[in-house]
Amino acid sequence: DAKTTQPTSMDCAEGRAANLPCNHSTISGNEYVYWYRQIHSQGPQYIIHGLKNNETNEMASLIITEDRKSSTLILPHATLRDTAVYYCIVSPGGNNAGNMLTFGGGTRLMVKP
Amino acid sequence: GAVVSQHPSWVICKSGTSVKIECRSLDFQATTMFWYRQFPKQSLMLMATSNEGSKATYEQGVEKDKFLINHASLTLSTLTVTSAHPEDSSFYICSALSGGGTDTQYFGPGTRLTVL
Numbered sequence: 181d182a183k184t185t186q187p188t189s190m191d192c193a194e195g196r197a198a199n200l201p202c203n204h205s206t207i208s209g210n211e212y213v214y215w216y217r218q219i220h221s222q223g224p225q226y227i228i229h230g231l232k233n234n235e236t237n238e239m240a241s242l243i244i245t246e247d248r249k250s251s252t253l254i255l256p257h258a259t260l261r262d263t264a265v266y267y268c269i270v271s272p273g274g275n276n277a278g279n280m281l282t283f284g285g286g287t288r289l290m291v292k293p
Numbered sequence: 294g295a296v297v298s299q300h301p302s303w304v305i306c307k308s309g310t311s312v313k314i315e316c317r318s319l320d321f322q323a324t325t326m327f328w329y330r331q332f333p334k335q336s337l338m339l340m341a342t343s344n345e346g347s348k349a350t351y352e353q354g355v356e357k358d359k360f361l362i363n364h365a366s367l368t369l370s371t372l373t374v375t376s377a378h379p380e381d382s383s384f385y386i387c388s389a390l391s392g393g394g395t396d397t398q399y400f401g402p403g404t405r406l407t408v409l
Binding site for chain 1: 337386405
């Protein structure tokens, strides 16, 4: 069972920031928060991950609450190409076979002109 | 970022035949690779975890004799769907786990299998 809760769908205007929330109230101390997205008929694309500190890369920012029970993925300037299903996943870190990802339903983000 | 390839990108086969799908990590070594399956309008479902040089670990409900996995090198894992039937038609996606402290799974582009 997925350990995260995400809204089923969201809309965002092109050029505006897209803020995608995720609840993971049962997250364990050794679990990271990973974000992936899947554009139709393609494999998932890695976006970002974090443990407890906020993270930023060239694609997005990840804001994790202090209690780690929720997080927000921020796409600062959404484009039409950002239309995809976004998955928030919690998983233990470490290079071992236990580092599997359990995909839930994700959030279908529609970026509109 | 790390690149994972899959071959073929799509395949159509007759019922009863076997199909092999390759997954390669192009610019990094992966001791662990994963195989997922995705049916239309559904999320990805993990089928098995593949470790280089050892037997794969299958998720509950996935037949190991039907979905043969071989991870013979640090950059290649293969999934063979044996005696394929129409209900095996799906989108098969692999991922490779990068090491070196990043511990991130990178996914291939997927293989669409259609069994007639």
